Amino acid sequence: DVKVTQSSRYLVKRTGEKVFLECVQDMDHENMFWYRQDPGLGLRLIYFSYDVKMKEKGDIPEGYSVSREKKERFSLILESASTNQTSMYLCASSLKGATNEKLFFGSGTQLSVL
């Protein structure tokens, strides 16, 4: 089974801090994604990457950046954390070019910005 590991289950940060959320997958998947999930809003796509050193903006990229230096690792960066970035962050991966794309998710990181 594919394993997608997010480095922290819970994280508490202060406003203005730079925050790194790490995600690692072990199945050689080309595609990786970052979503955030808020009550009543479902999952919203922040950024995604279809290859190493490649990144694409999703629906809500403002206030975030990403890094994909290695195929297995996709990092989400909050340059200056704000309280409205308090959320559950979910990382996912999938195979490239699969017409029937199947996403594998990590367990999520619950980030609180105080």
Add this chain to the structure above:
Amino acid sequence: LAKTTQPISMDSYEGQEVNITCSHNNIATNDYITWYQQFPSQGPRFIIQGYKTKVTNEVASLFIPADRKSSTLSLPRVSLSDTAVYYCLVGEGNTPLVFGKGTRLSVIA
């Protein structure tokens, strides 16, 4: 990307069969239909996927009519542990899948 519409919530008693219908009127020829399940404080988990007709696995069945404008996820004999949010998505491999708000299923003893 094809947009999906599904009920916001459903209730069911243990042991009953639950059918959750999703409409996707503008589904494209290359799109697959995929359902995910999400428990509280966890990431979504793939349940089942299909293109047309019927697909069955150990967890659920997926019924897709000939016009593919809707699909129905069927959960046989639900238990309390099936309480979760269920998402219906349509798409193909070239663009990221878009999650809606899903259907919150509550199973009652």
